[in-house]
Amino acid sequence: MALQLDARPPTAPTPGRSRLSRAGRLSRIDAKYSPYLYIAPFFVIFAIFGAWPLAYTFWVSLHDWDLLGSNPTFIGADNYTRLLADSDFWHSVVNTLGIFLLSTVPQLLLALWLANLLNRQLRMRTGWRMAVLVPNVTSTAAVAIVFGVLFGREFGMINWLLDLVGIDGIEWKSNRFASWVAISTMVDWRWTGYNALIFLAAMQAIPRDLYEAAAIDGANRARQFWSVTVPLLKPTIIFCVIISTIGGLQLFTEPRLFHSGTNAIRGGPLRESQTMTMYMFENAFAPYYNFGYGSAVAWLLFALIAIVAAINVLIIRRLGSSARPPEAKRKGGFR
Amino acid sequence: MATFPRHRLAAVALATVGALLATSGCASDDDAAGDGQITLTVDVFGQFGYEQLYQEYMDANPGVKIVERGTGGNLDEYSPKLTQWLAAGKGAGDIVAIEEGLMVEYKANPDNFVNLLDHGAAELKGNFLEWKWNQGLTADGQKLIGLGTDVGGMAMCYRTDLFAKAGLPTERDEVSKLWPTWEEYIAVGERFKAADTGASFLDAATNTFNTIVLQTAGKAQGYHYYDTSNNLVVDSNPAVKQAWDTTMKIIGAGLSGKYGSWSEEWVSAFKQSKFATIACPAWMTGVIEGNAGAEASGKWDIARVPGDGGNWGGSHLAVPAQSKHKEEAIKLAKFLTSPQGQIGAFKVKGPLPSSPQALSDPAIAEATNAYFSGAPIGTIFGEGAKTLQPVYMGPKNQAVRTEVENAVRTVELGQRTPEQGWQDAVNNAKKAAAK
Numbered sequence: 001m002a003l004q005l006d007a008r009p010p011t012a013p014t015p016g017r018s019r020l021s022r023a024g025r026l027s028r029i030d031a032k033y034s035p036y037l038y039i040a041p042f043f044v045i046f047a048i049f050g051a052w053p054l055a056y057t058f059w060v061s062l063h064d065w066d067l068l069g070s071n072p073t074f075i076g077a078d079n080y081t082r083l084l085a086d087s088d089f090w091h092s093v094v095n096t097l098g099i100f101l102l103s104t105v106p107q108l109l110l111a112l113w114l115a116n117l118l119n120r121q122l123r124m125r126t127g128w129r130m131a132v133l134v135p136n137v138t139s140t141a142a143v144a145i146v147f148g149v150l151f152g153r154e155f156g157m158i159n160w161l162l163d164l165v166g167i168d169g170i171e172w173k174s175n176r177f178a179s180w181v182a183i184s185t186m187v188d189w190r191w192t193g194y195n196a197l198i199f200l201a202a203m204q205a206i207p208r209d210l211y212e213a214a215a216i217d218g219a220n221r222a223r224q225f226w227s228v229t230v231p232l233l234k235p236t237i238i239f240c241v242i243i244s245t246i247g248g249l250q251l252f253t254e255p256r257l258f259h260s261g262t263n264a265i266r267g268g269p270l271r272e273s274q275t276m277t278m279y280m281f282e283n284a285f286a287p288y289y290n291f292g293y294g295s296a297v298a299w300l301l302f303a304l305i306a307i308v309a310a311i312n313v314l315i316i317r318r319l320g321s322s323a324r325p326p327e328a329k330r331k332g333g334f335r
Numbered sequence: 336m337a338t339f340p341r342h343r344l345a346a347v348a349l350a351t352v353g354a355l356l357a358t359s360g361c362a363s364d365d366d367a368a369g370d371g372q373i374t375l376t377v378d379v380f381g382q383f384g385y386e387q388l389y390q391e392y393m394d395a396n397p398g399v400k401i402v403e404r405g406t407g408g409n410l411d412e413y414s415p416k417l418t419q420w421l422a423a424g425k426g427a428g429d430i431v432a433i434e435e436g437l438m439v440e441y442k443a444n445p446d447n448f449v450n451l452l453d454h455g456a457a458e459l460k461g462n463f464l465e466w467k468w469n470q471g472l473t474a475d476g477q478k479l480i481g482l483g484t485d486v487g488g489m490a491m492c493y494r495t496d497l498f499a500k501a502g503l504p505t506e507r508d509e510v511s512k513l514w515p516t517w518e519e520y521i522a523v524g525e526r527f528k529a530a531d532t533g534a535s536f537l538d539a540a541t542n543t544f545n546t547i548v549l550q551t552a553g554k555a556q557g558y559h560y561y562d563t564s565n566n567l568v569v570d571s572n573p574a575v576k577q578a579w580d581t582t583m584k585i586i587g588a589g590l591s592g593k594y595g596s597w598s599e600e601w602v603s604a605f606k607q608s609k610f611a612t613i614a615c616p617a618w619m620t621g622v623i624e625g626n627a628g629a630e631a632s633g634k635w636d637i638a639r640v641p642g643d644g645g646n647w648g649g650s651h652l653a654v655p656a657q658s659k660h661k662e663e664a665i666k667l668a669k670f671l672t673s674p675q676g677q678i679g680a681f682k683v684k685g686p687l688p689s690s691p692q693a694l695s696d697p698a699i700a701e702a703t704n705a706y707f708s709g710a711p712i713g714t715i716f717g718e719g720a721k722t723l724q725p726v727y728m729g730p731k732n733q734a735v736r737t738e739v740e741n742a743v744r745t746v747e748l749g750q751r752t753p754e755q756g757w758q759d760a761v762n763n764a765k766k767a768a769a770k
Contacts, residue, residue, distance in 0.1 A: 066444075067418055067419070067422045068418060068421055068422055068440070068441070068443070068444040068447060069443075069444060070444065070446065145599075148599060149599055152599065152600050152603070153593075153600065154594075154600060154603075154604075154609075155600060155603045155604075155607070171748070174748050174750060259598075260595075260597070260598040260599045260600075261409075261595045261596055261597035261598025261599070261600075261601060262411055262541070262595065262596050262597050262598075262737075262740070263411065263737055263740075263741060264411070264598075265411075266741070269741055269744040269745045269748060269750065270745055270750055283770070285415040285418065285419065286411065286414050286415035286418065286733075287414075287731075287733045287734040287737055287767075288734055288767075288770045289418055289440070290770055291422075293770070
């Protein structure tokens with residue numbers, strides 16, 4: 001827009017040639033550079049809080065860097081080769097992916113379903129819509145501590161309820177799958193409503209006449225949902241999936257506070273629910289204080305998130321195209 | 336002048352960016368109270384019992400205000416924080432507590448701390464048990480990082496009400512006679528278990544293991560996971576294996592309540608009287624009182640520890656080099672670790688002094704603890720403290736100990752057989768030591 005304005009020839013002549021050319025020069029400089037200045041805040045902040053830490057972490061990961069030591073030594077890719085052969089690291093990768101799948105898939109499906117319900121004519125609609133967001137405003141730490149107690153082996157409420165119906169108590173904290181389920185539960189409890197609201201907002205942007213047309217064509221509610229709502233929500237679903245991926249793969253507070261006492265950072269005696277971020281913390285801080293190794297974990301986590309996000313986008317694209325209405329498919333076939 | 340307003344806009348944008356840079360770049364340091372008063376921050380974990388001493392010190396030094404952080408906290412959470420503060424060169428208190436198991440790691444980088452020998456600490460040597468003094472000293476003996484606070488003399492704390500329920504003697508001398516050795520302790524445990532009181536005999540095998548290994552190592556060569564040349568000897572040191580085997584017998588007899596130590600469940604188990612005995616270094620009495628609460632007052636008592644003797648834990652106070660009030664901080668640290676300071680702390684929360692003068696003082700020797708049915712804590716813990724054999728701790732002591740105790744935990748929870756657990760302990764300890 002600024003360029004367009006300045007493309008106009010200078011208007012009213014101003015007294016004095018030198019002043020005119022000076023103003024002209026200034027305005028040209030202004031036109032050329034001030035747009036960069038306007039967008040600079042984002043890039044400056046990104047450089048300080050995004051790019052610089054990323055680069056610095058990489059630099060650290062190439063060193064044998066004791067957190068307290070004064071002289072880190074350059075060791076090249078040594079940390080990475082060691083890390084790739086570290087079974088505890090891969091164990092944490094599997095945990096992270098397992099908890100991620102267990103939490104994200106049901107979470108997004110549930111959110112979609114909730115959004116669909118909230119999109120209908122309901123009594124106290126605003127009240128319901130606000131209610132689904134309530135879990136999200138609680139502090140993660142509080143949620144994790146409360147769930148940690150609920151899932152206690154001997155004094156936990158869940159095992160007490162199971163006992164009432166005659167099921168033996170479950171070792172929620174030292175059984176790998178059970179701990180994944182417990183942690184996924186708290187993630188879902190907190191984030192389902194948030195995603196539901198995002199879906200709801202996108203749903204409301206879908207023109208009503210599409211549904212009316214579908215209804216005239218004899219599509220029932222379920223058909224309308226899968227053939228109209230879901231395809232049109234595709235960009236939103238991709239957004240939610242990517243955000244959940246980033247959040248899910250960086251999971252730390254929930255599994256960390258789910259365990260308490262000595263060595264909680266291990267996520268259970270056999271590292272049952274130790275996520276990658278917890279493994280990173282364990283190495284970079286207590287008890288190893290090996291900053292270089294921890295930084296290498298951070299970089300591989302970054303790589304993993306990128307890979308999983310790419311896979312997500314591919315899957316969602318595939319899903320989206322197969323869920324398109326029949327005509328669209330046919331058209332696609334001719335192309 | 337159509338362009339003028341836009342220049343102004345550009346200026347505003349520039350100013351905004353500048354402001355952002357400025358605010359993100361610096362945080363203000365402002366701890367001067369203005370009226371000439373300085374604030375000294377003391378970082379601790381658990382219970383050091385310094386509250387009254389601070390008051391006393393502040394009354395005598397009106398220019399000083401003392402703030403303690405981390406009281407009641409977990410060592411596992413405290414030590415990473417301290418390390419981060421030291422690494423960042425910022426954030427640590429003027430005085431920080433360092434636990435003995437971590438001392439070796441901090442001593443490896445002595446420049447993070449004030450060398451107390453440069454500040455007239457040498458003359459205080461006689462105020463401390465010799466090994467305690469040496470723990471604070473760097474390997475070359477040139478730098479003193481920390482002044483000793485407490486030592487962890489060992490005992491066995493037990494619930495008299497649960498013992499009575501199980502038909503066992505409740506009087507502390509009789510209880511002490513029940514278990515001169517750990518084998519006999521297990522036998523008592525089996526009797527206790529047979530009585531079916533609804534409680535377990537002990538809280539968790541990990542703490543008990545640590546007690547036993549420190550005892551056996553102290554009596555034998557004086558080291559456990561690392562020998563004195565810093566070689567990892569987990570798999571070859573008979574003291575470790577012996578402690579492991581004894582612990583496996585305890586687990587095999589089904590005596591452990593499996594309440595992971597320091598976890599929420601462990602705290603709940605205290606409150607709900609779910610176990611009858613707990614291995615009890617002197618500082619543990621404060622922990623028990625805090626966890627079990629006032630309603631359990633008078634239901635606990637203290638007997639001799641099976642196997643006799645041993646030391647677990649104890650700390651030092653150090654002054655980080657980053658402190659802005661080093662001189663004042665050193666003065667306060669000297670005060671807190673003086674024999675009188677140690678006696679004062681003992682009276683409040685029970686950490687056993689590391690000063691021979693304090694240990695001989697009637698205030699300690701005759702001390703009793705009402706919470707523990709009036710047990711003569713001074714004699715129970717103090718007796719062995721002066722003669723106890725310390726255990727040497729190597730460079731990655733904390734990480735290695737974590738692995739070995741963790742292996743105990745997996746056996747206790749039935750995830751591993753004792754043989755598999757031992758293999759895990761040895762392998763993971765090696766891995767941890769190499770990191």
